[in-house]
Amino acid sequence: MSTHRADGVVELLQITDTHLFADKDADLLGIAPWHSCRAVVNAMLEDQDEDTVSRRDLILATGDLSQDHSGASYRHFTDLMSELAPPVFWLPGNHDDAPLMQAELDRAGISNAKHLLCGQWQILLLDTQLPGETHGRLSDSQLALLELAIERYPDHHLLVAVHHQALPVGCAWLDQHNLRNADDMRGLLARHGAACVVLSGHVHQGFDLHHDGVRYLASPSTCIQFKPLSDDFALDSTAPGWRALSLYPDGRLSTQVWRLPPDAFVPDFSAKGY
Numbered sequence: 095m096s097t098h099r100a101d102g103v104v105e106l107l108q109i110t111d112t113h114l115f116a117d118k119d120a121d122l123l124g125i126a127p128w129h130s131c132r133a134v135v136n137a138m139l140e141d142q143d144e145d146t147v148s149r150r151d152l153i154l155a156t157g158d159l160s161q162d163h164s165g166a167s168y169r170h171f172t173d174l175m176s177e178l179a180p181p182v183f184w185l186p187g188n189h190d191d192a193p194l195m196q197a198e199l200d201r202a203g204i205s206n207a208k209h210l211l212c213g214q215w216q217i218l219l220l221d222t223q224l225p226g227e228t229h230g231r232l233s234d235s236q237l238a239l240l241e242l243a244i245e246r247y248p249d250h251h252l253l254v255a256v257h258h259q260a261l262p263v264g265c266a267w268l269d270q271h272n273l274r275n276a277d278d279m280r281g282l283l284a285r286h287g288a289a290c291v292v293l294s295g296h297v298h299q300g301f302d303l304h305h306d307g308v309r310y311l312a313s314p315s316t317c318i319q320f321k322p323l324s325d326d327f328a329l330d331s332t333a334p335g336w337r338a339l340s341l342y343p344d345g346r347l348s349t350q351v352w353r354l355p356p357d358a359f360v361p362d363f364s365a366k367g368y
Contacts, residue, residue: 095212098149102213104341105149107180108255109134110156110295111315113189116166123329124362127161127317128170130334133354134316135174138336150180150338151212154219156295156313157187157257165198172202183207185219187257187296188228188271192221209243214343216250218243220279222258228271230258230296237278244286251289251345254279259294261310263301266325271296283308289345293337299330300337300351313337314351318361318368329361 097104118128153175160167175182182204186192196206210217218240222230232240243252260276262269273279273294283290290308298320301312314335321328335353342348 095151095210097151097213102343104212104215105151106339106341107138107150107153108156108293108295108313108337108339109153109316110313110336111158111187111298111317112155112171113158113161113315113317114167114170115160115162116164116170118170120162122161123318123365123368125317125334125359130354130359131171131174131316133358134334134336135177137352137354138178152210152217153178153180153182154217154255154293155182155184156255156293157185157223158189158295158315159184159187159195160190163189163191163194165194168195168198169202172199172204175204176202181205183210183217183219185221185255185257186223188223188230190223192223192225209239211247211250213341214249214251214345215253215341216243216247217253217255219255222256222273230256230271230273231275232256232273232279237282240279240282244282248287251291251341252283252286253291253293253341254283255293257294258296259301259310259312260292261303261305263297263299263312264323265297265320267327268297268320280306280308289347291341291347293339300335302349309347311337311349314353317359327365327367329363329365331360332356333358
């Protein structure tokens, strides 16, 4: 892929954990996910009018796109994404029906590519879904893809997109549902001589930490938010959002989480889980 910017900076957006239903008005803990995702896309389109989103090179959708495993939920997602200019690339989360997801996104013309070369960066989307489980795991074949990318492009900086968090985020109830073999991934990343970033969803909150030379990021959901640093399940009052990233040719990264206006979507704080 070529970059929009002449200086080779890769501009991308992350959308994650949309949790869409077939019914656009269906409720998830006090928020209707289609309506909150619609509002996020509207906010992006407002930026596009200001020539911001239109200059992005790609959008990464990092899983849990559906809540009810319906074909209609994925069609809602593709309809919303079709309004945005950049191409979308995706991976499944623990809530997704991966075969149905691929069929519906293929039908909509959304690429199934999982390895992208863009400027001085390579972007690798790895599947951490373990069917029937809330936690994640990278299969041997997914780890082999990571190893191959590192060996084949040793001078390209590397962004790895996954659904499950590879580091604890400080929420005990969430961190038990993490990427169980993250150590295997970290061992491979330690062998890469260029810059490395791991970008995830799943935790419904912003997270940003450097660990052993790798930057780990997680991003808010487009619907409900989980309260940071809570041992037990708790919803947060912060608004739905998304993340923007700029990847520089020298390996630097700048990023910002964007959110809808406060109180735009208020969850049911009495909820004990989902």
